[in-house]
Amino acid sequence: MTGYTYPDKNDVMTSQLIGEVSRNDYWGKSERLVLERAEEFIRKSAQAEGSGCKAEGVVVGSALDLGCGQGRLLPWLAALASEVTGAEPDPERMKAAAVLAEGLKTAAGQPVSVLCGDVSEAEKHIAPESLDLALSSHVIQHIPMAVTGDMFMRLGRLMKKGGILVMTATISPGAEDAYTLESMKDGVRSSERSDRAGFEAAADMPGVLPVAFYTQNTVKGFMEPAGFDLADVWGYHFDVPGRFADVSDDRAFNEAGDLSFARDVMYIFVRR
């Protein structure tokens, strides 16, 4: 994959969205809850497997952040894994991730490496069936469905049996997938409803960020053929009508199994 540029330069549209719907760092706190939940799952799985010959402080062996952007979540992976790779197809964002990675060491004291490219680049550097952990954070909602399907088929082949994939994405509020097209107009984020054809066509439109809001069934449809079983679901970034959400909403809505106001969702999948 060459010549790709992510349309939301420096995450300007995403930052505006967060400013519109979140107060008191709710956005950050809501994601931290997700990362803590994922980490607990990863630690429990590692304990169940036994320590093997891992060095102290190392929870898993090899980890990949596929679509790592500017490397925001590489420190989280580095604190858990002995080997960490980030892969990012937008060269500018990849460079930012590489700079961030220079200041990082993995749990085993190794450097973190960052590749410029998508899963096909990762395949050149990572052996089949060698990954213990993978992260796909907010990637699938912005790329054509065929690309998502192919990405997970190939990622599935890189993962060990029992390997864990933490995936976050937007979620549909209803029973059908939904789509929007986001762009900047006079410095202000604008969002238009679209349909699947519009979402797919926007992949080649400069300055337009396509966003898919998939149902859980659509996501399972990508993952099951790739050999992944769903182990956990947690909604987050709630947008509650008439007021600003806080993390007590995250707990209450998830306990009630009601994700209708969640913008985002975390899925944990296990490679069968």
Ligand SMILES: C[S@@+](CC[C@H](N)C(=O)[O-])C[C@H]1O[C@@H](n2cnc3c(N)ncnc32)[C@H](O)[C@@H]1O
């Ligand atoms: C919303 S950003 C998320 C970045 C990062 N994962 C995070 O959570 O901060 C989506 C990222 O996916 C990358 N991307 C686009 N197409 C991709 C593909 N086919 N494979 C992997 N990443 C891709 C984009 O360049 C962009 O950096």
